[in-house]
Every structure is written in C-alpha cells, then in structure tokens.
Amino acid sequence: PTRAITLAELARMVEEQPDLIEHEKPNPANGVPIEGLVAWRDFNPSNATFSSGTHIAVVQVDSETGNVHILQYVAVDDCGTVLNSYLADAQVHGALAQGIGQALYEEAQYAEDGQLLTSTLMDYTLPNISQIPSFITGVVETPSPINPLGAKGIGEGGCIGAPPAVVNAVLDALAPLGIKTIDMPLKPEKVWAKIQAARHGTLQEPEPAMPKIFTTDKGEQESGASIFL
Structure with missing residues (x-):
C-alpha cells in the first residue's frame, strides 16, 4: 500500500x-x-524457458472394483521468480486436477464414422471434488536468465507431471500381480480387468517398448537410459 x-x-x-x-x-x-x-x-526472449518439478502420488487400488483412490499428492515446482504465491498455488492446483483427470477419468471416444461419443459432460468424465485430494505443494525459485522477471511456466507442471505420477503409483501397487501396463485413462473397468487376468493366469504383459530416442540405429536398447521426474 x-x-x-x-x-x-x-x-x-x-x-x-x-x-x-x-x-x-x-x-x-x-x-x-x-x-x-x-x-x-x-521484448523478444533469446530462448525458451523451461520449468521443472517433482511430483509424487500415493494411491490405493481397490482390487474388487478397480477404483483408484489418491491418498496423498506432493508437487514441488521450480517456476522461476514467484510474484504472487497465491496465484502460483492456484495454477498448480488447477493443473493437478486436470492431470489427474487425464490419468484416471477423461477420454475422448469416437464412433467408427468419426462421430464424437463423449461430447457432453453426461458422457465425458471429469473428476469431482471428492476425487481430488488435498495437495501438498511447494516452489523452488531459480530465476530464469531469459527474461527480466526471471519467470518460468508453472501451470504446465501439473498437467505434465500428474499423469505419470498417478499411473506409476497404480502400477507400483499392482506390480506384485505382474501388471506392468494399463492404458490411460485408468478407469475402474480397465484396472479390474487387469487384476482379474492376473488372478486367473491369463495376463499378457509385453515389455513396454523403449522410446526411439533411447535405441541405437540397429534397434538395440542402450543401457542406462531412464526417464524420471
């Protein structure tokens, strides 16, 4: 004032x-x-800015229904200089809700003739308030040298970090059953079907393909390659 x-x-x-x-x-x-x-x-920046962060999800999977419950979610983002901490948190919270929706609920389905089947909120599932946990968030301020404010993006972090964090947590919970992959979104029927297949010995889990950027010209996998948040 x-x-x-x-x-x-x-x-x-x-x-x-x-x-x-x-x-x-x-x-x-x-x-x-x-x-x-x-x-x-x-102002024409000399280059793009890149934010970074770490996202961790703790989930509980109901083996009888396939429902996934997020018990806890922690996100720490380096978004450069923060001018308004309240708006920064709001950006993270909204993006996390969107990322969780991508991981567990949201799916655009089309008929064979190309007609969108999930064109209304009656058909397109969005997470509601009871399905979004309370978040633990934090920021690390490393100013960007690319712009005068030292700012980086922050809203992108939740959209990018939440899907792999949630999906990997679910796969970690189901790892004792031999389940390695489930296509997003992880709707209850998909998770339940995988659990049933594992219990009845009909589970077929091919090894996930290594991204091309981590393969040699001959298609052989390079050792030591990993992707993490």
Missing part, C-alpha cells in the same frame, strides 16, 4: 514530467512519435 499511487496521480506526474516515460518507438500504426501517458515496448 505504501508504494501505491492512484491513476490520477500517475497522469499528473507524467503531465508535469513527460520524461518519466521513455518512448522507445513511434506508433506502429502511423509512425508518429508517441507522447504523453503512453508507452510501447517489445
């Missing part, structure tokens, strides 16, 4: 001291020099 001024005060200051605003460029529309309470600036 002590650093705030009203718009009227700002206008009066510029009227009395026009040099307070440095006009870097003329008006792009007509080339006329810009004067008064108007400023024009361009």
